[in-house]
Amino acid sequence: MALLVLASHTGCAATAEVPPEQPSTERTEPAPTTPSTRQDYEFSADDYVDEALSFIEANGLFINEIDWTATRTSVTAQTADARTPEETHQALEEALLQAGGRHSGLQPAGTGGAFAYAPTPKAKKLPGGVVVLTVPAFRSPRSEHIDAYAAGAEEIAAHAGDASCGWIVDLQRNYGGNMWPMLAALTPLLPDGDLMQLIDRDGNPSRVSAEGNEVFFDGKMLSQTTEVDYEDEHRPVAIVQGSATASSAEAVILSFSSREDVRSFGAPSAGLVTGNIVHTLPDGTVLRMTRTHMATGDGQMPLGPIPPDEISPEDPIQAASDWLLDECNAAPSPGN
Structure with a gap:
């Protein structure tokens, strides 16, 4: 099998209709208790964003090919006044795409589906x-x-x-x-x-x-x-x-x-x-990092x-x- 031309990893759309929430999971970090069972969870933009960016920095496949310091500074500035997790998601997803390419992404809490049935071979x-x-x-x-x-x-x-x-x-x-x-x-x-x-x-x-x-x-x-x-x-x-x-x-x-x-x-x-690799933030939002x-x-x-x-x-x-x-x-x- 010959080596192929490098695919773009600048956050472009997938070339096929591949649902973005379907990762090829290398491994999954244990999910922390989500707010539905952890009543003491209080959102802090600084802590939430720092946890997400630290995960991206530790694992991003293309992190050495971008100006990660500038990206991290930009995301932190964009989310400084966020009052809810949702207000940070656009900036975090942009960071995921820059550091991991089009196979990376963010899945908001509660959007994973019920999985009442799964097809089998x-x-x-x-x-x-x-x-x-x-x-x-x-x-x-x-x-x-x-x-x-x-x-x-x-x-x-x-x-x-x-x-x-x-x-x-x-x-x-x-x-x-x-x-x-x-x-x-x-x-x-x-x-x-x-x-x-x-x-x-x-x-x-x-x-x-x-x-x-x-x-x-x-x-x-x-x-x-x-x-x-x-x-x-x-x-x-x-x-x-x-x-x-x-x-x-x-x-x-x-x-x-x-x-x-x-x-x-x-x-x-x-x-x-x-x-x-998949990481779940305290509110249940899932980060998918290539x-x-x-x-x-x-x-x-x-x-x-x-x-x-x-x-x-x-x-x-x-x-x-x-x-x-x-x-x-x-x-x-x-x-x-």
Whole structure:
């Protein structure tokens, strides 16, 4: 996978319709008690803004490429007379975008949604021994949703007999979210070992790896699925992507580059190939700060949209299926 042209990180709008509140979460800081349960919370503009700016300064991926001292001074001056958290948000979001680029942002308290339902990976059999696994976006914080999503590995195991010619991993409508259960759900199709890297502003890499049905971040297990006694490292995998394939879905693309017999189809991805860290302010407002570049397991770092191996604007699922069937028909029969 070749290195790509550096994407703008000056706060421009996303190139695809990617909801700004859907981060590719590197890790999440514990949220403090919010005002709904902490009745003694009193807003102080100085303290609130200082907490936010300190978090940005500690983590911003592009902080060394801007005049951070000037930015901090400007934000502090703009918010000095704020009487509510909301009156600081515009200035803080501008600082987030300058320090972290278009994948960073601010989500006001109470706007996260109820998450009564979260979609999970689903498999569908196609003719000829091909199975499509649709991998949706995922952002629910609820533990039962996380477990249900990661259990997508069971979908793979249940359709193993139908995938005699291979798998299609469909990421076309996956705008991202939490990458950890996403990767856990795909462990039957991913090899054990290093999958990808997250590289900070000082060039320090952290490794994302898999072992069995568990996914690790620098050796610490962050997600797992129910134990599935199935692993397919031999049948080819076709990745289907598009302009809305973003963030954690792009992490999936990079993770599959660690195995052989993979080919991608569709259109260039959204180009949000960065990892975020999330911090919750005392009123419940969430800051999403871009902290790392994503890279392949061997350190190749795309800095913009990831192109598919084959541009397939009309019907990428069909193009992927055709490739799998061609590969299957060309393979030597058992015993030869």
